[in-house]
Amino acid sequence: MGGLYFDIAHLFAGGLVLISFILLYQDRLYALLNVFALQAFVLALSVAWQAYVQDAPHLYITAGITIAFKAVAIPVALHRMVARLGVHREVETVVRLVPTMLAGIALVALSMVVMLRVTGGADPLAREDLAFALSVVLLGLLMMVTRSNAVSQVVGFMSLENGLILAATGAKGMPLVVEISVAFSILIALIVIGIFLFRIRERFDSVDLQVLDDYRGEAR
Amino acid sequence: MSGLIVYNVYAILTLPLITAVALVILQGYRLLARINVISSFLTFLAALTLFAYRPETGPYLLVDDLNIVFVVLNTFVAFTTSAFSASYISHELETRRLTVSHLRFYHAMYQLLLGAMNLALVANNIGLMWVAIEVATLTTVVMVGIYRTPAALEAAWKYFILGSVGIALALFGTILVYMAARPVVGEGLSGMVWTELIQHVSKFDPAMLNLAFVFLLLGYGTKVGLAPLHAWLPDAHAEGPTPISAVLSGLLLNVALYAVLRFKLLMSANPGAIAPGPLMVSLGLLSLIFAGFMLYRRGDIKRLFAYSSIEHMGIIVFAFGIGGAVANFAGLLHMTMHSLTKSAIFFAVGHAAQAKGTQQLAKIRGLTVTHPFLGWGLVIGVAAIAGLPPGGVFMSEFLIVSSTVARSPILAILMVFGLLIAFGALLLRLHSVAFGEPTGSREPIKASYLPMIAHLALVIIAGIYLPPPLVAWFQHIAASLH
Structure with missing residues (x-):
């Protein structure tokens, strides 16, 4: 495996982490969805590259599904939903921007330190892919924690799943799970879009979870 | 008939699935509830x-001493809960908290959940196990939100x-885990096969x-409901239909626990890895x-x-963390x-909440x-869960404490x-x-008391007299758990 293969794989994985950072500070829903689509697109490129490098044609299917669903279908659907709900101008973050970014940097540093130290035995491509993947996962988690809006939480979760797919495709020859995890990310997205947003809108005319927090059971 | 027995493990996986499809197609809630009970x-x-008859171990399915206990417990409680659910649900229909179309959905999801939990328990492939637990989670999410x-x-x-x-x-x-296994086991399917x-x-x-x-313990630990990852559990139990609370508490938490146990076994078989017990x-x-x-x-x-x-x-x-034959x-x-x-x-609480309307x-x-x-059933149940003799919980808690004293008295004091x-709190609430x-x-x-009576009777009988074959069986598993 030559240096170029390695560098390109790195480029894509590093790009995913970068886009996760961009996701963190988006304060408009449309922009958030666009950036998410971009992340899904880069993920698809990364998966396709892994398919080529590892000579694993089934990964091309994963890449195709990622492009079709995560980069196109889901952002478009969410776009429509946001427009219909009329919430396209608001995203308020619970924690302010600077602490969030600093926390993000700290999480990336943490995942690098942990992963590179622990995975000394594995081959370099896989271990650095894993470190990047863990960063994306942790940044996705951070995003879910700092947002109070249902749509941005879902986007945070899907970006977290992107990290998982990066990890799964980086692990050479990993059976089953790639296809299955893609199928499940679709299922999750469907459940979220179909049931929760629909029902939340039906009840409150709002998708802000802060409204929901007022209904905590203990307060009765 | 005896030839059919070789398909038993496939039956516990496909029967719930087929039933779920049938429940979506068929009409009439009484029929649906009945089919739900019969299929369970x-x-x-x-x-x-x-x-x-224990089927051969393949790359996807595994039946061994450990998971038979889980599967039998799982299917038994799922069966009794489906009987409770039939009477619970008809009351919900009368009070119009649920509509007929909700019920169709509810029953189909119930069977899907049962099938997913069974699959998680008999999966020999850690990827498959993960998928099954995810499906089980998604079905329960939908059911928790069913009252809208x-x-x-x-x-x-x-x-x-x-x-x-x-x-x-x-x-x-x-x-x-797959990455760790790859250099030794090789690429492909075998890197995820538990055996x-x-x-x-x-x-x-x-x-x-x-x-x-660490990731597995935190991940599946969230599903077990361990503090500080438990925040979903009280809400999900309180707001969903009560049969689902019973299934969540009695079964789904166990399934996640089973996953943790499997990985604990892996950890303790590797001499260089940290001991999973203290965590x-x-x-x-x-x-x-x-x-x-x-x-x-x-x-x-x-x-x-x-x-x-x-x-x-x-x-x-805690008990599995302490380890050793007695604690396991x-x-x-x-x-x-x-x-x-x-x-x-939960059977008693469900009917009580329906009777009082709150x-x-x-x-x-x-x-x-x-x-x-209902009241006395609840009294017996709460006394048993609080750990009063002669309930079976008393015996198991006594064994856990006594085996901990031998290892580490401080832990035993904290545990007691x-x-x-918890004992004080439960009795205080029970009193009022x-x-x-x-x-x-x-x-x-209108309530069916039979599931509640059956469970409580089993618990009390177990507290007084455990049949020797059962004890031998559990001891055998406990020894294999390290």
Whole structure:
């Protein structure tokens, strides 16, 4: 495996982490969805590259599904939903921007330190892919924690799943799970879009979870 | 007939699926509820035949001593809960909290959940196990939100977010296990087959396994409801239909626990890896003591018992963390007893809440006077879950404490402290619910007491007399768990 293969794989994985950072500070829903689509697109490129490098044609299917669903279908659907709900101008973050970014940097540093130290035995491509993947996962988690809006939480979760797919495709020859995890990310997205947003809108005319927090059971 | 037995493991997987499809197609809620019960019963029978015939281990499915216990318990409680659900649901239909189309959906999801849990238990492939637990989580999310009240939606949303995060962490851990296995076992399917992993685990890179276990423990630990990852559990129990609370507490928590146990076995078979015991002991102890204190200030009866489930899962994880033949035996026994007792309590609580038209503890009082049968059932159930003799929980808790004293007296003191706190809270609440000044409706309700009686009888019989074959069976498993 030559240096170029390695560098390109790195480029894509590093790009995913970068886009996760961009996701963190988006304060408009449309922009958030666009950036998410971009992340899904880069993920698809990364998966396709892994398919080529590892000579694993089934990964091309994963890449195709990622492009079709995560980069196109889901952002478009969410776009429509946001427009219909009329919430396209608001995203308020619970924690302010600077602490969030600093926390993000700290999480990336943490995942690098942990992963590179622990995975000394594995081959370099896989271990650095894993470190990047863990960063994306942790940044996705951070995003879910700092947002109070249902749509941005879902986007945070899907970006977290992107990290998982990066990890799964980086692990050479990993059976089953790639296809299955893609199928499940679709299922999750469907459940979220179909049931929760629909029902939340039906009840409150709002998708802000802060409204929901007022209904905590203990307060009765 | 005897030729059919070789398909038993496929039966417990496909029967719920076929039934789920049938339940979507068919009409009439009475018929649906009946089919639900019959199919659950057949699944239970199929699970019983696993004792007589054990299918060969393949790359996807595995039946061994450990998971037979889980499968049989799972299918049994699922069967009794489906019987309870039939009477519970018809009341919900009368009070118009649910519509007929909701019910069709509810029953189909119930079977899907049952099938997914069975698959998670018999999966030999850690990827397949992950998928099954994810499906089970998603079906319960939908069912928790089925009443569509604001509180139910919030509970479902919280459960969905926390459950997905947990499940995502578990997937990352699963990938790490595969990465650790790859240099030794080789690429492809065998790197995820549990029986292959356990054979070769001693040669895996310990650092990688350590990291994987942390992710797996946190991920599946979220599903077990261990503090501080428990936040979804009380809401999900309180806001969903009560049969689902019973299934969540009695079964789904066990399934996640089973996953943790499998990976604990992997860890302890590798000499270089950290010991998983202390991690599990501290998480278990934290859950026990935390939930013990939280029990005092509950205003909602289902939330109260949800915290009690966190407490008991803490005890079970603690017992398996301590390890050794006696503690493992006690952990298995405690898990069985908790499933039976807690679902019996939820059966009683479900009907009590329906009779009084509320879930608030302050408004459910004097149940032994207004609804004697229900009230006394609840008294027996709560006394058993609080650890009073002669319930089976008393015996398992006694065994856990006594085996801990031998290892580490300080841990034993902490454990007893947690148990006493929870005991106090439960008895305090029970006093007002069962014997307080009677309030609310005295109307008798249509309820099926049989599932509750069956569970409580089993728990009390187990507390007085455990059949020697069962003891030998559990001891055998306990020894194999290290």
